[in-house]
Amino acid sequence: MLKILIVTGQLAKDIVLSQASKASKETGHQVDVLVLPIQVAALTTTSYIAKALSSMSVKERGYDLIMIPGLAIGSADEITNALEVKAVKGPKQAADIYDVLTQADFSKLKPDKPADEVLAADKLEKAKKTLQELEDALIKSGKFYQVGKLRVPLEPPPIRVISELPEAHAWSKEDLLQEALRLISSGADALSIGFEAGNPRPDIVHDVVKFLREHVDVPLAIDSVIPSEIKSGVEAGADIVLSIDLSNLEKVYRQVRDKLCITIPADVSKGFVPSSPEDRVKLLSSIIDRAKELGIEKLMADPILDAAINPGFTKSLSAFYMFRLSRRDVPLFMGVGNVVELLDADSVGMNALLAMAALEVGATMLLTVEKSNKAKGSTLECSLAAKMASIAYVRKIPPKALGIDLLMLKEKKLYEVPIAVNNAEILQADEAPRREHADPQGSLKISVNHKKGVIEAYYIGRLGAKLIEGKTAKAVLDKVLSLGLVSTIGHAAYLGRELEKAEIALKLRRSYLQEENLFQDKVKLLKELSTS
Structure with a gap:
């Protein structure tokens, strides 16, 4: 166990003492706190701290490590040189001392960088390493579909994200390309190109897919159930077909045999989708079996995730779970856009939870869409959430403290920095209108x-x-x-x-x-x- 000295000022002493005591009990380290005769230690210099500690004979007390405020001006090397004891910068906020003392590798703490930044960088590096190891393991296993340059796993993790370009026919080519590049930079592994439902436009489909194929280097999906549009999109260079159902399988199988085909339990021409999970799984399985008979090898199953309440999210989610139990030979595809678009709540939490659910039921690809303003950012959110789910799965822990997160409007910890008022007059501010x-x-x-x-x-x-x-x-x-x-x-x-x-x-x-x-x-x- 180590003997550690934490240096602080008058204003933060209560927080530091509490954090140090809690950490000492958990780790077994002897953690002492030295309070300097100044209000805010973070605003002082390392030269001052070195002189103060020297005058207090700290060198003779046998400390293994001295931790100073993370915002102290200067390098902690000055303290190391003066006292011949390793000195490092602690966190910027006193409330993070417990985290540093219980989580940090002390050998990695630095004299010139706050410990919370070191800890965050270390967690991020470990997260990147875990994700890279997953990719390496996937290649080694060979259990994936090769779609262009993208490897789509047969089992998660990892999870790929495909982002939709809805109503692509209504965009100018300049705007369409700009949006496509934005989605790719937001983490999209592939792009799905959507068109007007029920109104066949094969020529426009061909033109749009061909244009994007010439300008982006990720797999492209044609999102249509109309046979003529599917054929046109594939001819123009689409790599993925959304969606194969009872109404189009027999009409397009020759054109899509070498493509990744997403099957759905439906006959869209009749507006038919089974309501019960059991019937969805049964129909989906029969479509897949027929597709295999017709020579389609790259198949994924999408039991269709429904909106909450009506028609019912949990019921549809159970279809994914049931399919997974019955058909381990076909990977799952999950479209989460409808759930997000049809619920008036912030998308970030929904996308995070949906990605976790996707991994739990065995989905390896998430389809998201940013059609409405409230759903903007869903590609980035799904991409990060998919990575969080993968890391948590590998480490066998809940998806928290992973080195990455999706906390955008809220924080895990509320930082409140006290102010030394020194007998100042306290005045109450009101919201009475003031004429400008x-x-x-x-x-x-x-x-x-x-x-x-x-x-x-x-x-x-x-x-x-x-x-x-x-x-x-x-x-x-x-x-x-x-x-x-x-x-x-x-x-x-x-x-x-x-x-x-x-x-x-x-x-x-x-x-x-x-x-x-x-x-x-x-x-x-x-x-x-x-x-x-």
């Missing part, structure tokens, strides 16, 4: 351009008309100030508030309306829904 006087220098209209990924500030005033674009509130405000476009403190403060709101809206892909709230008060909504 117009800035004689001019006015600015703030907007968010999601397509370009920028915040826009349009100025009109004494200095003419100017449009400022930037990706962050700070960048835009700094430019406004440097150009002298504001002349009052009130106007500058107002711009700061609005630009920060605009940046949040840009990151979350929310609507931004100047002087309007970004978020609805859900507590107020709940109260309005209360019944007697």
Whole structure:
């Protein structure tokens, strides 16, 4: 066991003492805390800490490791040189000391980098190693379909993500390519190209698929049940066919024999999909057997995941599980887009849970779609979630503390940094409306351009008309100030508030309306829904 000294200041001492005591009990290390005669140790220098510890004869106390605040200015090597004891930087926040003491490999802690950053980088590297080992094992096993350059596993993990380009016929080629490249950069392993249901357009299908085939290097799927469109898409270079059912199998099997075919339990021409899981599995199995008889070798099964409540998510999910039990010879394909699109809740948590469910029932490919605004980002979310599921499966642990996560709006830990008020007068701020006087220098209209990924500030005033674009509130405000476009403190403060709101809206892909709230008060909504 090690003898460790943690250095802190007056303001954080209670948190540090609590964290150190908890960690000491769990690890068996002797963890002492030395409180310097300063309020905030993180704002001091390593030179000051070295002199202070030397004056307190810390060198003679036999410590194996000295840990200083992660934000201390300078290198902890100064302390190592002065005391001849290894000194490293601890975490930036005192609330993370327990995590560092219980999880970190002390030999990897650094004198110039906060320990929480070292720990995060180490976890990320381990996650990358696990994912690479999975890919290596997949190649070695040979249990995969080769689709272009993509290996689609016959069993998870890993899980591949295919992202839909809906209504591709309605896009200009420039916009279609831009969106395709965005989805690929968001983690799509393949792209599915969708068209208008029930309206055959084989010529347009051929044109779109051929265009994308010439410009992207990932597998392409033709998402259609119309035989003429399937044939046209395959001829133009599609690698995957969504979806093969009773209505089209006998009409297209010659053209799709060497493609990856996703089968569904349906006869779309009659609008028929069995409602019970048992009937879905039975029909799907019979379609697969017939497809094999016709010479189609690369087959995946999609029992169809339904929306929550109506027609019913859990019932449809059970069909996946039942199919997996009865047909281990055919990998599962799961489309999660309908579940996300047909539930008014944030997509990130849904996609995370759906990816975990996919792995549990044995699916090796997830289909997602970003048709509505609330579903934007689903490709990235599914990609990260699939990786989380794979890592958790290999390590045989719940999907947490993996080195990667999908915590976007919430945090695992709330950091609250105390302020030393030193007998300051405490004043209560109210929300009473305050009349803002117009800035004689001019006015600015703030907007968010999601397509370009920028915040826009349009100025009109004494200095003419100017449009400022930037990706962050700070960048835009700094430019406004440097150009002298504001002349009052009130106007500058107002711009700061609005630009920060605009940046949040840009990151979350929310609507931004100047002087309007970004978020609805859900507590107020709940109260309005209360019944007697």
